[in-house]
Amino acid sequence: MIEVFLAPAPWNDPELFGEQVISGLATGSIYALLALGIVLIYRSTDVVNFAQGEMAMFVTFPMWSLTLAGFPPWTVIFIGIALGFALGGFIERTIIRPVEDKPPLSVVVVTLGLFVFLNSIATWIWAQGELPKVFSTPFEFNSVDVGVARVTTHSIGILVAALAIMGVLYLLFNYTKLGLGMRATAHNPGASRLMGINVGRMLMLGWALAGAVGGLVGMLVAPITFLFPSFMLAVLLYAFAAAVFGGLDSPPGAIVGGFFVGVAENLFGTYTPSDILGPEMKLPLTLLLLVIVLLFRPAGLFGHVRTRRV
Amino acid sequence: MEMSIWLFFGLLVACSVGVRLQPLGSVVQRAIAAAVLAVGFLVCLVLGVGFVTELFGVLLAAVVANLLTADYVPQRYRIALAVAVAVVFFLAAPWLLENFRLFQFSRVAVWVIVAVGLNILTGYNGQISLGHGAFVLIGAYTSAILMDDQSQLGFVDGAAWPFWTTIIAAAVVSGVAGFALGFPALRLSGPYLAIATLALAISMPAILRKYDGLTGGAQGLFVKRPPPPPGLGDVLERDEWLYLLCVGVAIVMMLIAWGILRGPLGRAFVAVRDSEVAAAAMGINVARVKIAAFTISALYAGVAGALLTQLLGVMTPESVDIVTSINFLTAIVIGGLASLLGAVIGAFALVLLPSDGPDILGEIPLFPDNFVQKAPGAIQGALVILVVLLMPFGVAGSYHRLIATPAGRIIDGVKGIPAGLRSRLGQVREDVLWAWEDSPFNRRSSESDSGEEADP
Numbered sequence: 001m002i003e004v005f006l007a008p009a010p011w012n013d014p015e016l017f018g019e020q021v022i023s024g025l026a027t028g029s030i031y032a033l034l035a036l037g038i039v040l041i042y043r044s045t046d047v048v049n050f051a052q053g054e055m056a057m058f059v060t061f062p063m064w065s066l067t068l069a070g071f072p073p074w075t076v077i078f079i080g081i082a083l084g085f086a087l088g089g090f091i092e093r094t095i096i097r098p099v100e101d102k103p104p105l106s107v108v109v110v111t112l113g114l115f116v117f118l119n120s121i122a123t124w125i126w127a128q129g130e131l132p133k134v135f136s137t138p139f140e141f142n143s144v145d146v147g148v149a150r151v152t153t154h155s156i157g158i159l160v161a162a163l164a165i166m167g168v169l170y171l172l173f174n175y176t177k178l179g180l181g182m183r184a185t186a187h188n189p190g191a192s193r194l195m196g197i198n199v200g201r202m203l204m205l206g207w208a209l210a211g212a213v214g215g216l217v218g219m220l221v222a223p224i225t226f227l228f229p230s231f232m233l234a235v236l237l238y239a240f241a242a243a244v245f246g247g248l249d250s251p252p253g254a255i256v257g258g259f260f261v262g263v264a265e266n267l268f269g270t271y272t273p274s275d276i277l278g279p280e281m282k283l284p285l286t287l288l289l290l291v292i293v294l295l296f297r298p299a300g301l302f303g304h305v306r307t308r309r310v
Numbered sequence: 311m312e313m314s315i316w317l318f319f320g321l322l323v324a325c326s327v328g329v330r331l332q333p334l335g336s337v338v339q340r341a342i343a344a345a346v347l348a349v350g351f352l353v354c355l356v357l358g359v360g361f362v363t364e365l366f367g368v369l370l371a372a373v374v375a376n377l378l379t380a381d382y383v384p385q386r387y388r389i390a391l392a393v394a395v396a397v398v399f400f401l402a403a404p405w406l407l408e409n410f411r412l413f414q415f416s417r418v419a420v421w422v423i424v425a426v427g428l429n430i431l432t433g434y435n436g437q438i439s440l441g442h443g444a445f446v447l448i449g450a451y452t453s454a455i456l457m458d459d460q461s462q463l464g465f466v467d468g469a470a471w472p473f474w475t476t477i478i479a480a481a482v483v484s485g486v487a488g489f490a491l492g493f494p495a496l497r498l499s500g501p502y503l504a505i506a507t508l509a510l511a512i513s514m515p516a517i518l519r520k521y522d523g524l525t526g527g528a529q530g531l532f533v534k535r536p537p538p539p540p541g542l543g544d545v546l547e548r549d550e551w552l553y554l555l556c557v558g559v560a561i562v563m564m565l566i567a568w569g570i571l572r573g574p575l576g577r578a579f580v581a582v583r584d585s586e587v588a589a590a591a592m593g594i595n596v597a598r599v600k601i602a603a604f605t606i607s608a609l610y611a612g613v614a615g616a617l618l619t620q621l622l623g624v625m626t627p628e629s630v631d632i633v634t635s636i637n638f639l640t641a642i643v644i645g646g647l648a649s650l651l652g653a654v655i656g657a658f659a660l661v662l663l664p665s666d667g668p669d670i671l672g673e674i675p676l677f678p679d680n681f682v683q684k685a686p687g688a689i690q691g692a693l694v695i696l697v698v699l700l701m702p703f704g705v706a707g708s709y710h711r712l713i714a715t716p717a718g719r720i721i722d723g724v725k726g727i728p729a730g731l732r733s734r735l736g737q738v739r740e741d742v743l744w745a746w747e748d749s750p751f752n753r754r755s756s757e758s759d760s761g762e763e764a765d766p
Contacts, residue, residue: 048501050636098699104500105438106698109643112636113694120687128684237512244505280520284513291494291506298497 020266022146026155028262029162033217034232034239035246035254036165037210042248043186044206045096047107051114052239053232055091055211056218058118059084061126063219064135064227073138080215088211092204100203123229132226135219158220165213166255173251182206186249237283238265241290247303256301261286344374400557404550412553416621418661419556420614425642425653425660426567427610432639433648434571435603436583437495441507443635444514445608447627448487449480449615454531454625455524473536473620477559480616481609488608492601511635515627530626533619556617563610564650570606571650579603580648644697646706655705663690 034052041049049055063080067073095114099107126133139157143150173179184192185202193199218232225231242261246253269282277285299305347370399406403415428442453476471479491510498506518525525531537543538551546554570576578599581589590596619625641660646652668686701708 042501048504095695102698102702103647105432105639105643105647106702108438108504109640110695110698112640113691113698115691116687117691117695120685120689120691124685124688237508240505241509244502248501278520280516284516287509287513291509294502294506295494295497298499298502300502 016270019150020270021263022151023155024263024266025259026151026159026262027265028242028259029159030217030221030235030258031238031242031261032255032258033162033165033213033220034235035242035258036169036251037214037217038239038243039246039248039251039254040169040206040210040213042243043251044182044203045092045100046104047096047111048248049210050108050111050236051091051118052210052214053236054115054118054122055084055087056214056221057229057232058122059087059211059215060135060218060222060227061122063215064126064133064222067136073136077138077216077219080219081212084215084218085208085212088214089204089208091211092207096207097200097203119229127229132228132231135222135227137220137223141223154223161216161220162255165216166251169209169251178205238262238286241287244300245290245293247297247300249304250300250302253300253302261290264289344370401554404546404553409549412549413621414661414665416549416553416556418657419553419560420617420621421638421641421657421660422560422654423563423614423617424611424638425645425657426564426650427607427614428638429642429647429649429653430567430571430579430610431603431607433642433652434576434579434583435600437600437603438500438504438639439507439607440504440636440639441510442607442611442638443511443630443632444507445484445488445611446615446618446630446635447514447518448608449484449612450619450625450629451518451525451531451615452480452483452612453477453616453619454533457533457619458531470534476619477613477616480612482612484612484615485605485609488611489601489605491608492604495604496597496600508632508636511632515631518627525627528627530624530629532624535623536620552621556621559613559617563613564654567610568650575599575602640694642704644694644701644704646704646709649704649706651709652704652706655709659705663693667693 034056037052037056038049041047041052059080062083063076066076066079071079091114095110096107099110137154137157139154142153144153144156146156171179173183181192181197182202182205184195184197185199186206189199192202217235221235222231225234238261239258242257243254244257245260246255246257265282265286268277268285269279272278272281272285293301297303351370400415404412407415424442424446428439431437431439453473456471456476456479457473458470491507494506495503519528522528535548535552536555537548538546542551571579578589578594581592581594582596582599586596589599615630618629622629637660641656642653643656644659645654645656664686668689697705
């Protein structure tokens with residue numbers, strides 16, 4: 001008989017519970033950011049971008065080279081964001097634009113091809129030496145007490161960065177003409193074009209923003225997982241879950257979904273009996289929960305079900 | 311004798327396409343073209359540039375096929391001829407191919423079954439699945455558990471089942487799993503369904519690792535690969551027998567799929583894909599049809615999984631990983647959605663693109679050698695993107711168009727040629743045709759064969 005390890009109930013050990021929730025929020029903010037990238041692209045071009053994680057990886061590796069060359073961490077972060085912006089726009093312009101009017105499945109396959117392509121190129125350029133590579137963080141790895149739990153400064157940094165990005169995007173979408181144009185394009189490209197909006201530029205901008213957010217995520221994840229060509233894959237899967245959970249066309253949904261998935265994952269890992277479920281099963285359980293949510297809300301929590309005309 | 315598979319593909323294409331290439335002109339002109347290509351072929355053979363040689367070989371075969379058959383073989387025999395060549399080749403393959411090619415081809419046969427099943431679901435019925443790797447694993451483990459004689463399953467008497475019964479059992483278990491998943495899938499569509507099925511494929515290896523009492527955990531299960539049946543043991547090696555088994559099952563499954571798809575259920579699949587509301591208005595039970603598609607599709611994946619167990623002799627949670635699962639979808643999209651031929655082409659691409667794609671490109675002069683060896687995935691990814699860009703209906707779609715189009719119009723049909731270049735090519739083609747029509751060799755061209763005029 002295997003001995004069952006069952007964590008004490010949350011009310012008996014509030015510190016453990018608090019720690020799990022807070023570290024869940026910290027990882028959740030990573031998922032939320034990457035999910036935000038996926039949502040930005042889905043809203044603007046109707047594409048589920050499977051290459052989102054690899055785009056982030058493709059930004060993180062050159063930034064690692066810059067760090068080696070002696071650039072200070074903060075400079076590297078901002079250069080990385082700019083590079084991600086450029087990469088996203090470039091990919092939209094060169095690879096996605098020609099398949100824009102093709103069936104959605106073809107576009108999905110193009111992003112899958114892009115996934116393999118970027119991964120392989122990165123392996124070719126950067127991954128020849130010792131792997132995984134160490135990526136430094138501007139936030140340091142010091143422990144701090146937050147209420148009942150201890151977390152690292154890096155986790156807090158990620159959380160703050162996530163909130164800051166969300167704030168910036170909120171302002172952009174709601175209070176600028178550019179953001180209005182992007183929302184209009186996502187809503188109805190045809191009408192937007194007639195109203196004088198440069199739709200092509202808006203789509204490119206959507207990809208560029210997603211690329212910038214993705215680049216930032218890559219640089220924030222790399223200090224934790226270390227850097228190797230597939231380091232974003234696990235994060236990407238959770239980010240998909242987060243994006244779908246919140247609704248693929250809803251940026252706030254992506255944020256909520258990210259935090260939810262991060263916390264749910266930790267709680268499933270801690271509070272399920274380890275002989276039949278336990279930490280190894282936290283991913284399947286989280287995904288099961290996702291599917292159950294989808295059964296009741298087929299377009300996610302905050303997504304819009306598309307009405308179809310016959 | 312070992313034969314290059316590329317030469318075989320060339321023959322296949324030549325037999326089905328060559329018959330149709332009429333603008334090559336009169337018999338004399340075709341003979342001249344054949345002679346020129348033959349010289350090129352020999353020169354390359356002497357110089358030893360492998361891939362280019364085979365390219366010339368393929369063109370040569372096409373022209374020769376054209377030369378021999380265009381005037382005498384009716385168009386309707388074209389496909390029959392290609393099928394005959396394919397059947398002969400596949401039956402003779404154990405004696406024609408190297409061992410690793412034979413193993414690759416066995417894998418192709420297994421993936422053909424998965425791809426046909428997935429194409430029924432995605433291509434014909436319009437439901438996206440990224441999770442077919444999970445159904446393959448379910449089938450594979452069903453087979454492996456039943457074949458295990460360590461009596462891991464007490465309630466089925468502990469004896470090892472004969473391998474062919476486990477294939478049937480795998481089909482049933484996978485089919486039931488697909489049936490069960492068909493219900494939640496009714497509520498989802500598009501990207502949501504894609505990611506829900508992806509979730510299944512991600513979870514399956516973790517589940518298999520966790521419940522190791524039944525599945526052997528991370529080490530997996532070992533099975534005895536079935537030996538050739540008594541009586542054939544003298545003629546066939548075990549690998550050759552397994553190859554023929556996989557190809558045989560694949561052919562049977564394709565015939566079944568063909569039967570289903572051209573019957574009422576197949577037409578219902580397509581009707582539901584094109585418009586659920588219209589299909590419902592025509593009296594089709596949409597929910598039942600969609601669940602049927604999921605069930606059949608999962609059943610196919612289960613059969614493939616059972617065969618994979620026989621082929622590998624060991625089954626671990628990583629035998630069908632998440633990347634393979636996603637690649638099934640890539641395969642049918644680049645092969646051609648809603649086409650059985652597309653499923654076959656996709657399965658070949660799935661196996662041959664990673665193993666041979668880089669080599670072929672590496673033989674192109676001036677292509678950086680280092681790049682080919684260090685970044686094979688880059689070439690694979692780029693090829694996938696290019697196929698989608700240039701052939702919106704997959705390779706099979708382009709193929710159908712190719713054999714249905716007079717060769718002269720092919721250039722018009724190729725996507726992605728800039729308008730300027732296109733008109734220039736058209737100009738060149740007209741010049742050439744004009745020259746040919748006026749040439750003294752070309753007496754027959756005016757009362758030419760089957761009534762296809764050169765483009766105006």
